[in-house]
Amino acid sequence: MDSGHEQLFHDVAKALVANPGASTSGIAETAGVSRATLHRVFGDREALVESVYGWLLDLCDEVFDAAGIDSGEIGPALERLIEDCYPLAQSYWLLTATPRLEREPEIGDRLRKQDERLENYFARGQEEGYFRTDLTPKWMSYSFGGQVMSAWYLVEDGYAGELEVPRLIREATFGGFTAKGN
Template sequence: MDSGQEKLFHDVAKALVANPGASTSGIAETAGVSRATLHRVFGDREALVESVYGWLLDRCDQVFDEAGIDAGEIEPALDRLIEDCYPLAQSYWLLTATPSLERSGDIRERLLKQDGRLERFFARGQAEGVFRPDLSPKWMSYSFGGQVISAWYLVEGGYAGELEVPRLIREATFGGLTAREK
């Protein structure tokens, strides 16, 4: 995908975050492009939403891959995940907090697969004694996602700077999910 397409997908995703129920005209206006451009690239609104969801899932998969959550040492992978996840906060919100947007079977399946990857990461960390044994991997996965989204809200509201985000997520994660000495 070239940088122009990347920017278009990013701008359309931002428009959907701002108003998940927006019409194609509203999305085009918010994204700063013409309806004709959206129609040429995506076709109809359903295809637009499907394409943007697919692009967002691709970006999340890339972050998971680069962090190395499927194999290797847990703590370095968690550090990489924390460092790299903030740019996806807005995307993650759109993927998880907007059930009103149409999701095809493929998108739903990919989202569940991605959730499973993160849950397996936390389960592996539990087995290695890094994460608390009294919390389910699903809870830890959702909690981590909630922290990422919360950091985005803080930055958007002017309550924190982007450079603070990794520290905030790290403190919340290590303070709440990691195993503690008793």
């Protein structure tokens, strides 16, 4: 995807996150493009939402691949995942705001595969002694996603900066929520 299309997808995703129920005209206005441009690139509004969500899933796959969650060393993969996960919060939020997306066969399949990849990563980390074994891989996967979403809300609401996100997620992941020694 060329940088112009990449920017368009980014701007449209931001517009959808800001107002998931916005009309195509509203999305175009927020994204700073014409309605005709959106129609030419995406077609109707439903196709627009599905295309943008598919793009966000592509970004998630890229983050997972770059982190090496399928076969890389557990520790460095977790560090990379923590460093690069913040942009993925948009896809979590858009899914929450548009639950019908999960019911689209292609999107639903991709979501399940991504969930499986992350769960398999945590299971592999347990087998290698890196992660606690008293928590299920599914719980760790959901918990990690929840931390990413919480960090996104914190930034959106003005309580933290984007640069602080990796530290916050790292501290919650490695240290938990109890004081040291408790």
